[in-house]
Amino acid sequence: MNTLTHARLKTLICYNPETGNFWWPDKARKCTSITSSGYVRVVIEGKEYLAHRLAWFWVKGVWPAVDIDHEDRDKTNNRFKNLREATESENGQNRLLPMSNNSTGYLGVVPVKGKFQARIQVNGMTINLGSFNEPEVAHHVYSCYKKSIHPFAPK
Numbered sequence: 001m002n003t004l005t006h007a008r009l010k011t012l013i014c015y016n017p018e019t020g021n022f023w024w025p026d027k028a029r030k031c032t033s034i035t036s037s038g039y040v041r042v043v044i045e046g047k048e049y050l051a052h053r054l055a056w057f058w059v060k061g062v063w064p065a066v067d068i069d070h071e072d073r074d075k076t077n078n079r080f081k082n083l084r085e086a087t088e089s090e091n092g093q094n095r096l097l098p099m100s101n102n103s104t105g106y107l108g109v110v111p112v113k114g115k116f117q118a119r120i121q122v123n124g125m126t127i128n129l130g131s132f133n134e135p136e137v138a139h140h141v142y143s144c145y146k147k148s149i150h151p152f153a154p155k
Contacts, residue, residue: 020078108142118142
């Protein structure tokens, strides 16, 4: 639970929605660092906040109800126009690269009986989009289908 109020936040640090930068007003220097997972963080009164969530709170005056997605997939781009509320599932729709345990190297593609199957998750259900001889073809089918049904899919 966040106890930091919107009014208190605005007295402690500054944020520019156009640049995505945070800074200490009395010191005129950035107040951010990068986490081990590559996100920007701000420490306020001994508590760590992810900058994208803090940016949302700064502009909207309320903490985000769900996750915050970086539309351009750049974890350090905290310009307000690049941020959008997203469920965990919606945030995953913005993925370009496969998970590290994907043996094909292609998002949405799994090896099945000597072929490459294109699969996609929709509302928690796995949909088989077909089996193909080449992983690139399976990935192309997956990518086209993804753009047609997932609102958060990369354009």
